[in-house]
Amino acid sequence: MSLNIEDNEVDIVIAALRSDLTAFMEKWRPFFSRFHLIIIKDPDVEEDLQIPPGFDHQVFTKSDMAQILGATSINFTGHSCRYFGYLVSHKKYIISIDDDCLPARDNAGTLVDAVAQHIVNLKTPATPFFFNTLYDPFCKGADFVRGYPFSLRNGVECVLSCGLWLNIADYDAPTQVVKPNDRNVRYVDAVMTVPVRALMPVSGINFGFNRELLGPALLPGLRLAGEGKERWETMEDIWCGLCTKVVCDHLGLGVKSGLPYVWRGDGVDVRGAMDSLKREWEGVKLMEEIVPFFQSVRLPSTAVTAEDCVIEMAAMVKEQLGPLNPVFASAADAMVEWVKLWKAVGSQGA
Amino acid sequence: MSLNIEDNEVDIVIAALRSDLTAFMEKWRPFFSRFHLIIIKDPDVEEDLQIPPGFDHQVFTKSDMAQILGATSINFTGHSCRYFGYLVSHKKYIISIDDDCLPARDNAGTLVDAVAQHIVNLKTPATPFFFNTLYDPFCKGADFVRGYPFSLRNGVECVLSCGLWLNIADYDAPTQVVKPNDRNVRYVDAVMTVPVRALMPVSGINFGFNRELLGPALLPGLRLAGEGKERWETMEDIWCGLCTKVVCDHLGLGVKSGLPYVWRGDGVDVRGAMDSLKREWEGVKLMEEIVPFFQSVRLPSTAVTAEDCVIEMAAMVKEQLGPLNPVFASAADAMVEWVKLWKAVGSQGA
Numbered sequence: 001m002s003l004n005i006e007d008n009e010v011d012i013v014i015a016a017l018r019s020d021l022t023a024f025m026e027k028w029r030p031f032f033s034r035f036h037l038i039i040i041k042d043p044d045v046e047e048d049l050q051i052p053p054g055f056d057h058q059v060f061t062k063s064d065m066a067q068i069l070g071a072t073s074i075n076f077t078g079h080s081c082r083y084f085g086y087l088v089s090h091k092k093y094i095i096s097i098d099d100d101c102l103p104a105r106d107n108a109g110t111l112v113d114a115v116a117q118h119i120v121n122l123k124t125p126a127t128p129f130f131f132n133t134l135y136d137p138f139c140k141g142a143d144f145v146r147g148y149p150f151s152l153r154n155g156v157e158c159v160l161s162c163g164l165w166l167n168i169a170d171y172d173a174p175t176q177v178v179k180p181n182d183r184n185v186r187y188v189d190a191v192m193t194v195p196v197r198a199l200m201p202v203s204g205i206n207f208g209f210n211r212e213l214l215g216p217a218l219l220p221g222l223r224l225a226g227e228g229k230e231r232w233e234t235m236e237d238i239w240c241g242l243c244t245k246v247v248c249d250h251l252g253l254g255v256k257s258g259l260p261y262v263w264r265g266d267g268v269d270v271r272g273a274m275d276s277l278k279r280e281w282e283g284v285k286l287m288e289e290i291v292p293f294f295q296s297v298r299l300p301s302t303a304v305t306a307e308d309c310v311i312e313m314a315a316m317v318k319e320q321l322g323p324l325n326p327v328f329a330s331a332a333d334a335m336v337e338w339v340k341l342w343k344a345v346g347s348q349g350a
Numbered sequence: 351m352s353l354n355i356e357d358n359e360v361d362i363v364i365a366a367l368r369s370d371l372t373a374f375m376e377k378w379r380p381f382f383s384r385f386h387l388i389i390i391k392d393p394d395v396e397e398d399l400q401i402p403p404g405f406d407h408q409v410f411t412k413s414d415m416a417q418i419l420g421a422t423s424i425n426f427t428g429h430s431c432r433y434f435g436y437l438v439s440h441k442k443y444i445i446s447i448d449d450d451c452l453p454a455r456d457n458a459g460t461l462v463d464a465v466a467q468h469i470v471n472l473k474t475p476a477t478p479f480f481f482n483t484l485y486d487p488f489c490k491g492a493d494f495v496r497g498y499p500f501s502l503r504n505g506v507e508c509v510l511s512c513g514l515w516l517n518i519a520d521y522d523a524p525t526q527v528v529k530p531n532d533r534n535v536r537y538v539d540a541v542m543t544v545p546v547r548a549l550m551p552v553s554g555i556n557f558g559f560n561r562e563l564l565g566p567a568l569l570p571g572l573r574l575a576g577e578g579k580e581r582w583e584t585m586e587d588i589w590c591g592l593c594t595k596v597v598c599d600h601l602g603l604g605v606k607s608g609l610p611y612v613w614r615g616d617g618v619d620v621r622g623a624m625d626s627l628k629r630e631w632e633g634v635k636l637m638e639e640i641v642p643f644f645q646s647v648r649l650p651s652t653a654v655t656a657e658d659c660v661i662e663m664a665a666m667v668k669e670q671l672g673p674l675n676p677v678f679a680s681a682a683d684a685m686v687e688w689v690k691l692w693k694a695v696g697s698q699g700a
């Protein structure tokens with residue numbers, strides 16, 4: 001499906017956890033060059049960023065963060081630096097792809113335009129209230145299957161598009177250790193709506209979202225003690241995804257998963273998974289508390305925006321999860337702080 | 351994924367709506383020949399069935415039905431004749447494929463063994479309580495994505511495997527009329543668990559199920575007035591699928607959708623969709639009552655088997671949907687009658 005994409009609707013946010021972005025950006029040039037890029041330099045990175053010429057981009061560093069945010073309790077180092085980019089963007093849509101991912105090839109060998117696919121996913125409706133066995137009915141050549149209620153075929157607005165990964169999939173540290181040589185070679189040519197009330201682990205490696213409607217829910221909440229720079233050492237996107245899905249379900253908005261794929265390879269240190277197993281094991285244990293909580297959260301009907309929902313959820317996190325582990329109390333604080341920042345930075349921009 | 355499949359665990363049930371099964375069975379020979387086939391001749395078919403030699407099969411006709419069932423209010427003509435096959439089988443698994451479908455080819459051009467794929471789907475766990483973005487984690491080369499709770503990775507028993515269709519997809523009559531030349535060419539190489547509480551239109555064209563656990567829920571309930579022989583004129587499988595999904599959700603059993611594909615072509619009269627539009631339109635309207643009902647059904651904890659669940663649901667159908675349309679009252683009666691037949695025929699066999 002092709003849709004008219006306005007360049008000025010989209011910001012591409014890149015979290016620079018490595019200083020040399022040359023290879024990354026050259027490979028993405030055909031798909032990134034028409035859009036504005038917001039590059040956030042991980043505050044822990046010392047070296048100057050290397051960015052090839054020919055991109056419409058802004059770089060934000062530690063000192064920009066200090067100036068724009070003032071004093072904040074949120075830690076924007078590591079993978080969490082990208083969230084600063086979500087704050088300073090003024091665009092309707094944001095696409096974010098990790099700097100260790102390159103364009104993938106589809107089954108026909110064609111390079112995949114991940115940006116275009118995310119935008120198509122976001123601009124066509126989602127259908128969370130009934131499952132369509134033929135996948136996304138708005139894909140070219142697809143439709144609703146027999147028995148799909150006509151009253152539900154208009155769907156709802158899709159606000160989150162979760163892409164996937166060829167080569168090195170997004171596994172946790174234990175799985176990486178058990179299967180260090182496994183590679184994801186299965187290109188599943190499908191997009192689907194994740195049904196209402198089905199929770200999922202959203203990965204921040206390759207995704208897009210509607211910033212206007214969902215931005216306040218895309219937040220750096222849960223931070224593990226001793227969180228490292230490898231993806232499997234982080235939980236920020238998993239927590240954020242659970243918050244987001246609950247918000248979408250409450251507000252009647254849609255989430256899709258599937259295409260586009262990116263190629264995840266160079267720079268992913270799968271051999272290092274063993275070293276981070278101890279740290280990530282904390283995250284694995286926390287999930288056993290987190291999932292039942294998010295499965296049971298019900299938001300009041302007075303919550304009518306993503307901001308409202310986050311504030312409500314933060315209070316529930318503090319009350320119900322806070323006593324179990326200090327990281328949850330911190331997450332609740334970060335959620336409240338994030339909404340404050342969102343309003344403050346938004347009003348600065350306006 | 352390959353699993354050891356015992357021939358004596360599986361019956362293949364074929365509803366013969368046409369008399370000449372030669373081409374159908376020859377094409378399926380490589381995959382059907384090792385299994386026992388139960389062929390149910392549609393009572394409306396006059397001519398003798400033509401079945402090529404070399405298959406271990408039983409044919410059941412109108413007179414067999416009369417003898418085994420005695421007087422029954424259930425109408426086993428047309429597509430509903432297959433349900434008689436579910437009654438008389440004694441196997442653990444049943445695979446049922448419409449007689450206008452042939453083996454499909456995958457993206458590599460290899461003929462798909464639909465029976466084997468259904469059995470793999472049924473013998474590996476389903477994961478309905480949390481969505482895995484990497485599709486079926488039990489497929490070869492796949493696993494659970496980062497953030498998937500370890501406590502949910504064992505999954506639950508999968509009891510229903512819903513396959514798909516290349517070439518002519520399973521659309522309703524209005525969609526067929528709007529898009530008479532559309533063909534499904536997208537081979538999506540995936541199997542997925544349908545999440546708990548997500549309802550779906552199950553198609554009876556190409557599916558497999560665990561007869562021991564789910565059999566009493568696989569029933570010919572809803573029958574449209576003037577139901578014809580084309581798939582888009584029927585609702586029996588859609589109704590049956592909604593019942594089944596509610597039963598699975600209540601009992602903690604799983605449903606998968608996706609592979610295997612079959613090739614749906616010769617014999618599907620897409621040009622005839624216009625003629626049946628008027629009849630099927632009744633089904634389309636009924637769905638607007640049916641879906642909210644099944645979305646709201648909650649079964650009591652005393653219902654611990656598929657039979658219990660069907661009896662409970664039949665009472666709710668009668669009470670809540672019955673007053674809206676006589677077809678619903680008839681469906682409720684058929685559900686009760688079906689459970690009676692299931693017990694009676696089961697005890698005859700034993």
